[in-house]
Amino acid sequence: xxxxDPQAVLxxxxxxxxxxxxxxxxxxxxxxxxxVAGKMFAYFRHNHHGDGLTCVCLKTMGRxxxxxxxxxxxDLYSWPAYLGPSGWIGLSLAGEDTDWGHVEARxxxxxxxxxPRRLAMI
Numbered sequence: 001x002x003x004x005d006p007q008a009v010l011x012x013x014x015x016x017x018x019x020x021x022x023x024x025x026x027x028x029x030x031x032x033x034x035x036v037a038g039k040m041f042a043y044f045r046h047n048h049h050g051d052g053l054t055c056v057c058l059k060t061m062g063r064x065x066x067x068x069x070x071x072x073x074x075d076l077y078s079w080p081a082y083l084g085p086s087g088w089i090g091l092s093l094a095g096e097d098t099d100w101g102h103v104e105a106r107x108x109x110x111x112x113x114x115x116p117r118r119l120a121m122i
Contacts, residue, residue, distance in 0.1 A: 001094040003054035006046040009093045013056055016104050017042055020111050021119055041114035042107060043083070045090070053078065055090040056103065058110035062087045 003009045010032060017023055017034040023041075026033050034042040043057040057080045060066050066089050069077040078090035091106055092098075112120045 001054070001092065002047055002052055003094045006054055009054060009098075010044050010046075012100065013042070013044055013093065013103070013107075016100075016107050017111075020108070022115075023111070036111055036115045036119065039114040041110040043088075045080070049081065051081065053090065053092065054094040055080070055092050056107070057083050057088045057090050058106050059113040060087050060089050060110075061113070065089075 014025065014032070014034075018025065020036065022037050023034055026035065028040065028043065031046075031048070032044040033040055041059055044055075045051075045057060046054045055078065060069070066077075066079070066084065066087065069089055070079065076092050078092070080088050080090040091103065093103065
């Protein structure tokens with residue numbers, strides 16, 4: 001599902017990501033991406049290649065976690081094109097009822113997976 005206001009969604013996601021230590025934003029493949037100490041941990045996508053989704057792509061521990069998340073809530077989680085095989089998951093940001101506390105927790109988990117050990121313990 002697409003967000004009615006993708007710019008507002010991006011601004012909220014950006015605030016969550018950039019609040020984390022040593023995080024910056026870059027444009028990656030034409031879309032906003034966030035990295036920690038040079039490693040990507042989040043990508044914002046809005047209708048990526050016409051997929052009809054507004055989501056954030058985040059790192060996971062791997063295929064088992066991806067499968068578990070998608071099976072538990074297929075309306076919230078999706079297999080992201082190109083990134084899925086590398087252990088990433090799509091988390092929908094399209095609903096007016098988006099649980100931003102949940103989004104923040106998943107962003108932090110992804111950040112920890114990408115962050116150097118000296119940062120990941122916070």
